[in-house]
Each structure stands twice: as structure tokens, then as C-alpha cells.
Amino acid sequence: MNSRRVNVEDYRRLARKTLPRVIFDYLDGGAEDEKGLAHNRNAFDQWRFTPHRLTDVSQRDISTSLFGTRWSAPFAIAPTGFNSALWPDGDIKLASAAASAGIPFILSTASNASIEEVARCAEGEKWFQLYVVQQQLAEKLVMRALKAGYTTLIVTVDVGVNGNRERDRHNQFSLPLKSTPSLILSGCLHPSWTLRFLQNGMPQLANFVSTENGSLQAQAAVMSRQMDAGFNPNSLKRLRELWPYRLLVKGIIRPEDAEVCISCGADGVILSNHGGRQLDGSLAPIETLAEVVARIDRPVLADSGFRRGSDIVKAICLGADMVLLGRATLYGLAARGQQGVDEVIALLKAEVDCTLAQIGCPAVDELSAAYLRRVS
Numbered sequence: 406m407n408s409r410r411v412n413v414e415d416y417r418r419l420a421r422k423t424l425p426r427v428i429f430d431y432l433d434g435g436a437e438d439e440k441g442l443a444h445n446r447n448a449f450d451q452w453r454f455t456p457h458r459l460t461d462v463s464q465r466d467i468s469t470s471l472f473g474t475r476w477s478a479p480f481a482i483a484p485t486g487f488n489s490a491l492w493p494d495g496d497i498k499l500a501s502a503a504a505s506a507g508i509p510f511i512l513s514t515a516s517n518a519s520i521e522e523v524a525r526c527a528e529g530e531k532w533f534q535l536y537v538v539q540q541q542l543a544e545k546l547v548m549r550a551l552k553a554g555y556t557t558l559i560v561t562v563d564v565g566v567n568g569n570r571e572r573d574r575h576n577q578f579s580l581p582l583k584s585t586p587s588l589i590l591s592g593c594l595h596p597s598w599t600l601r602f603l604q605n606g607m608p609q610l611a612n613f614v615s616t617e618n619g620s621l622q623a624q625a626a627v628m629s630r631q632m633d634a635g636f637n638p639n640s641l642k643r644l645r646e647l648w649p650y651r652l653l654v655k656g657i658i659r660p661e662d663a664e665v666c667i668s669c670g671a672d673g674v675i676l677s678n679h680g681g682r683q684l685d686g687s688l689a690p691i692e693t694l695a696e697v698v699a700r701i702d703r704p705v706l707a708d709s710g711f712r713r714g715s716d717i718v719k720a721i722c723l724g725a726d727m728v729l730l731g732r733a734t735l736y737g738l739a740a741r742g743q744q745g746v747d748e749v750i751a752l753l754k755a756e757v758d759c760t761l762a763q764i765g766c767p768a769v770d771e772l773s774a775a776y777l778r779r780v781s
């Protein structure tokens with residue numbers, strides 16, 4: 406572990422120093438007034454630990470089981486698009502870091518390395534995230550993931566329409582990036598990023614590259630034209646029929662929506678408000694987690710706002726089977742490439758372990774609501 410950077414916020418600060426503003430804001434920002442972004446962090450404070458004393462915590466185990474696999478920690482890397490804008494080969498670096506750490510990695514529809522390339526280049530179990538796109542395109546992507554050996558399909562249902570991210574609009578963020586005077590100036594002020602970017606060229610939306618879609622602009626246009634704001638339970642059932650392995654639905658907040666997903670054949674849900682990037686003012690997933698867990702008898706995962714091992718432990722206490730990390734590992738990637746991702750994973754593992762010791766619980770598998778009290 407790195408002695409100078411001791412928490413995720415330290416990696417965030419280094420990412421801010423390393424990246425041009427337009428790229429840092431794409432990574433860090435949220436929708437509209439970013440109240441949802443702040444709320445995702447503050448929501449954890451509604452629960453306080455009730456540490457159990459006089460228990461033997463000299464040996465501790467932070468591993469956990471999900472879908473028949475024993476993972477080294479109760480967290481995974483969330484699907485995120487355009488990772489190579491942060492560091493060249495960002496998807497492969499994240500997937501490789503996850504594989505060597507023994508945690509799952511989820512490849513985004515909007516990745517810069519293709520479904521097949523990531524399957525070829527990184528070890529470990531692969532999960533693929535599908536945006537709600539029109540049926541024909543969905544079928545094509547699902548079949549590619551199946552052929553390439555992915556084991557789990559994650560269907561993200563909170564992006565029928567893009568969120569209103571005002572930092573991106575102020576910065577004129579677009580695909581491809583526009584050479585605005587401020588990007589050029591910012592590029593000069595962040596020479597190591599600029600050099601890496603110039604050496605590797607503009608990242609492509611690799612899953613959309615074809616002879617007709619040679620340019621990034623064309624690939625981005627295809628993806629946004631194909632988004633299906635009409636996605637409904639019947640659309641989910643059709644995907645269920647196409648995909649023979651595990652299928653999870655990501656972007657759920659309401660308990661009754663989780664029940665609908667299960668009744669359509671999903672194997673579990675991921676509670677998420679997309680890290681506050683879509684709807685500003687949503688409840689945080691941690692706030693509906695216990696209710697969802699009580700309503701469905703399938704795995705429940707959660708993301709949005711997790712930056713500390715203690716956040717992860719709180720979610721597991723409330724019944725989550727696993728937590729997904731979005732920005733936390735991306736800050737590591739942006740700051741130091743794969744080494745930064747390795748370091749963030751290692752420090753969060755250490756924080757989970759330390760929290761177990763502090764609350765008097767020897768294993769993640771033994772966490773329960775008894776270790777928490779809601780204070781507001």
C-alpha cells in the first residue's frame with residue numbers, strides 16, 4: 406500500500422491534479438445541483454455502529470460468497486464507460502486489477518476495449534453490463550458476451566435518457582472531445598495525461614466500431630440513438646429469454662421494482678442511483694436496502710457513494726451481498742494507472758478488515774443489523 410495516499414479521497418485529489426478539468430469533471434460530477442451526489446455520502450451517517458466488545462477478533466475474514474464463488478472481499482468494480490480517457494487501456498487495467506485481487510469486474514456497454522478484447526486480455530470471471538438499448542442491438546451485444554465467455558449480464562435500467570450533468574455541459578464535454586481553447590490550455594497544464602493521450606489516440610466506443618461506424622462520433626450517435634426509454638417488464642423478460650446465465654438488474658431504488666425484476670426472471674438486483682449522475686435528489690440505495698432485502702429472496706448488491714471500508718461494512722450489515730465501486734477505483738486508475746487501482750482495492754480491503762476488528766465481528770459472513778443503529 407502507498408504510504409502517502411491513505412484513503413480514497415487522497416486518490417481523488419491526485420486524479421484532480423492529473424486530469425484536465427473536462428475529464429476530471431466527467432469522472433467526478435453528478436446531475437444538476439449535485440445534491441444527490443452529496444447525499445449518497447451523507448446517507449451513511451444515518452447509521453452508527455454499535456461495537457460488540459469482549460469478542461475474539463484476532464483472526465478476521467473479509468471474503469464472501471456470491472453465486473457460488475468465494476471472492477476475496479465484499480466489493481466489485483462497477484461498470485463505467487470511457488475509462489481510457491482516464492488512462493490508456495483503462496478497461497483492461499481495471500479488469501486485470503480486479504482479477505489479481507480476486508473480486509468481480511463489470512465491463513460497460515460504453516467501454517473502450519471491446520467485449521472480446523477484455524475477455525482475451527484479462528483473467529478472472531467477466532460480467533457484462535448492457536444499457537437498455539433497442540432489441541436488435543441488445544441481441545447482438547448479448548450474443549457477443551455469451552460467445553466471449555461472460556458469466557453474468559447486468560442490465561442498467563436508469564439510463565433510458567441521459568442525466569443532466571451540468572459540469573459536462575459547461576465544459577463542452579462531448580465524444581469525441583472538442584479541441585476547445587480551455588481543453589488545449591488544460592492539456593498543457595497536465596502534460597503527463599496529455600502525453601499518454603496523444604500516444605494512444607482518441608479512445609473508441611469499441612463495442613460499436615464497425616465499417617460504417619469508423620469515427621467515435623458515429624459510434625456515440627449509434628449508442629444514443631439506440632437507447633430505449635420505453636424499456637419495461639416485457640423488454641426485461643425478452644432479455645431473460647436470450648441470456649441463459651445470471652442476470653442482474655442495476656439502477657433499482659424502490660422495493661416493489663426489485664420484486665418486478667425478480668418476477669421477470671432476474672437473479673438479483675443492484676440498488677443504485679448511478680452515483681448521483683442521473684436523477685438529482687434520489688434516495689440513496691443504502692436507504693432502501695434493508696426493505697429490498699426483506700422483500701426478495703435473491704442477492705441484493707448496492708452502489709453509489711461508497712468511499713470507505715466502513716460504508717461497505719454498513720451495507721453488508723443491512724443485508725447487501727456485495728457492494729460495487731464506481732468512482733473509488735476510477736480515482737485510482739486516473740491517478741496511477743493499474744497500480745492506483747491495485748492500491749485503492751488494497752486500502753479498502755484494509756479498511757473493511759479494520760472496521761470488522763473495531764466493531765468486534767470476526768468475519769464479513771457474520772455481519773448483521775445488530776452491529777448498527779439508525780440515528781435519524
Ligand SMILES: Cc1cc2nc3c(=O)[nH]c(=O)nc-3n(C[C@H](O)[C@H](O)[C@H](O)COP(=O)(O)O)c2cc1C
Binds near residue numbers: 680
Ligand atoms: C465516469 C462514470 C461512468 C459510468 N458509466 C457507467 C456505465 O457505462 N454503465 C453503468 O451501468 N453505470 C455507469 N456508471 C455508474 C456506475 O456503474 C456506478 O453505478 C456508480 O459510479 C456508483 O457510484 P460511485 O461512483 O459513487 O461509487 C458510471 C459512473 C461513472 C462515475
